[in-house]
Amino acid sequence: MKAHPTRVLLVxxxxxxxxxVGxxxxxxxxxxxxxxDGLEALEQIAAAPPDVLVLDVVMPKxxxxxxxxxxxxxxxxxRIPVIVFSSLAAPDLLSLPGLRGEAFVAKGPLPLVGKNLLEALGKVGQGNGEPQVxxxxxFRPRQVVAELLHLKQQQDLLLRHIRDGILIADGTARVTEANPAAVRLLGASERSLIGRRLPEIFEPAHREAVGRLVEGLLQGSESPDCLTVHQEGRPLRVRFSPVITRASGASLVLILTDLTGSDPLSW
Known part of the structure; x- marks a missing residue:
């Protein structure tokens, strides 16, 4: 037993x-x-950074x-060390943009997983810069997870190149994704948008109307699905689309269209 246990966040x-595993x-x-999920992890890390992060890859939000x-x-x-813990194949993990890890541990039978995770945790901070595997x-990667990753990569590619702004929010109306166009139209950084409630990202004059509309849509009521707002001096049409699935519950997709130069009568 360690005298001062290392704080691990398992995601x-x-x-x-x-x-x-916990x-x-x-x-x-x-x-x-x-x-x-990743949003919950981000909030916990910001509040109290762990000593080590043990992290799955394909997750919601x-x-x-x-x-x-x-x-x-x-x-x-x-500087928080990361141990990547996944059922994807090692080449797929090592090629993912942005993903880093001191070690990559395959999911599998619990006794083997336990042995490998404990070995990886015991070597945190002792490596030469090359990730340990x-x-x-x-190992046979889970096909369904690989397919989900492929679909997510396709979605990310589309979102990066769409001219309209796209925001995705969870069932508590917190933003989980913002494409580059949304970042530009809202005049905010991507990171500053993530985790914020939808009404908070708009200028004060529009927050109450956005809040009422969002609450109604998440509760399944027949609310209007479109608002025109002004943000950073430009008019935006914001369309709200609820998405409800049995697996993940309710979420919202917002489409932001810049109306600059259009006839105000068409707003």
Whole structure:
């Protein structure tokens, strides 16, 4: 048992993994916190940075690579060691833009996972800059996870090149994704938008109207789905589209169109 347990934040959207792996690490003397998605992890890290981050890659709201990108942009958080813990193949992990890790550990049977994670944690800070790889010998990646990653990469490519601004928010109306056009139209950095509630990102004159509309849509009411707002001196049409799935519940997609130069009567 360590006299001063290392604080580990374990991030995974699989509840079984959070419980089973979390218990295993606690038994080995680590102080373990858990998060079920990347947004929850980002909020916990900002409030109380862990000593080590054990991180899944394909997750809701914010994936592992984007979480690493946000951490690296913050001098206070950029030095947090990351152990990537995934069911993707090692070549896919090593080629993901933004993803970093002192070690890459394959998911698999719990006894093997425990052995590999404990070995990786024991070597944190002792490497030569090259990531250590554990458990990928004879490893068969989960096809469904690889397909989800491929779909996410396609979505990201489309969002980067769409002229309209796109915001994605979760069922509590917190922003989980903002494309470059949305960042430009809103006059804010991407990181400053992530995690904020939708009404808060608009200018004060529009927040109450946005809040009412968002609340109505998330509750399934027949609310209007479009508002015209002014942001950074430009008129924007904002369309709100609720997305409700059995697996992840409600979310919202906002489409922001710049109306500058158009006839005000058409707004």
């Amino acid at each position: 995974d959207n699989d509840r079984f993994i959070l419980e089973a 218990d295993l690490l606690r038994e080995a003397g680590y102080a373990v916190e858990t998060a079920g 914010i994936d592992g690579a984007r979480l690493c990108h946000y951490l690296d942009a913050d001098p206070r958080l950029a 554990y458990g990928f010998e004879g």
